[in-house]
Amino acid sequence: MHIEMLQHFQQVVDAKSISKVANETHISQSALSQMIQKMEDSLGYKLLERSNRGVEPTEMGRIVLKYSNNIIKSFEKMQREMRDLEKRTHTIRINADKSLVNYSLPCALYKIKRRFPNNKYELYSSTTDDIVKEVRNDLCDMGVTNERPVAEDLEIRKIGREKVVLVASKSFGIPDAIEIEQLLQYDLIALADSRYIIGPLKAELKKSGFTENDLSILFEVDAVSAVKSSIHNHYGIAFLPYSAVKKELYTGDYKMVAIKNVELYHDIYIINKQQAFMSSASCETVDCFMEMGEDSFC
Known part of the structure; x- marks a missing residue:
């Protein structure tokens, strides 16, 4: 199964229409329908059904949808890391509580970027519970939260x-x-x-x-x-x-x-995997947060 199948499947579920996605992606409707059929044949289950509300996922389709988002995000992260290696740059994704993204963290990242100018930083908002899942599943490199979550498999430290x-x-x-x-x-x-x-x-x-x-x-x-x-x-x-x-x-x-x-x-906490499983750029970013402490935040 190709990653494009999961991407198109996700788009069809979101749009509730095969024809609409076909038009938006410049694929013929028959080709897109065949792609979905191949995906169903590969998995052995019917994934979509038509209703008066449009195309909707079956129970099996909802399971595929649940995991496809993480699979697609992991694939995109893999591509970013490969491009970074080719360009000798490092993209570091930080997911954080919304209030930190909007106010406290941009100042901290400005200071960190000045120290590591070759690193590219991406900052996205999320909930504390989702941040734990995203760090655990390598969908982001680290998280920053306003409260200490329970996650014994991750490193959680107060940074300010x-x-x-x-x-x-x-x-x-x-x-x-x-x-x-x-x-x-x-x-x-x-x-x-x-x-x-x-x-x-x-x-x-x-x-x-x-x-x-x-x-x-x-x-x-x-x-x-x-x-x-x-x-x-x-x-x-x-x-x-x-x-x-x-x-x-x-x-x-x-x-x-x-x-x-x-x-x-x-208190403000940083969440990451054990540093043995992190890139050197991510490790130096975490260490920089720890070193700056409360001075990280303007």
Whole structure:
């Protein structure tokens, strides 16, 4: 079976149409249909069926689809490494939590690139759980996360920490400093899937006899940009990584609200395979992250 078969199969499932993919890829519809048929004959199962919603995968087809993405990504990574060897360059893919990709890591990579100018760096966002899978399956060279995952087969090390700050619009009606019990009086905009923020906050609430349920969380959103929009519109206040709001604090659009006797931080971790299974360029990048530590992040 050729890799092109898996690629076209994936495209057909996504488009729910053989004819549409045939037009987009400049292959005749009959040739593409024959390619799918050969794939089915090779595997011994029917993979696609027609319905009133278009072409859809069978149960066996869904299994093929589940593994085809990793197979295609591994094939593409192999091709990149071969091209890199030919050009004597090294492409290093780093998958990281979205907030780190958007704010903290570009500065770190700028510093690392200056040290290793012949390396090419690619930075993509992913979830912590997916990052573990992607490192394990060689779909990326390393991962950077806001929380420590459980993965005994991988090396996971702390490379720094970042301050978490409570921010509000500059004209929002809240003092510059409050007691932790006063926090319960204000509507909060929460960043979804932000255990790295909620964890330290829950610990501080517990010290004062409160729980997460005592907070007045107005709603959750899944992007820092959406939290910022809500702050701008005076919907409430929010806890965010300092790197995500330092520009707005500098320009005066936001103000930082101190909670008396409380400081919140979250740790940042790097995830990689044992260095014996990594390229020398990847190893030197990990070592550089470790050496720079908290100075990695601007």
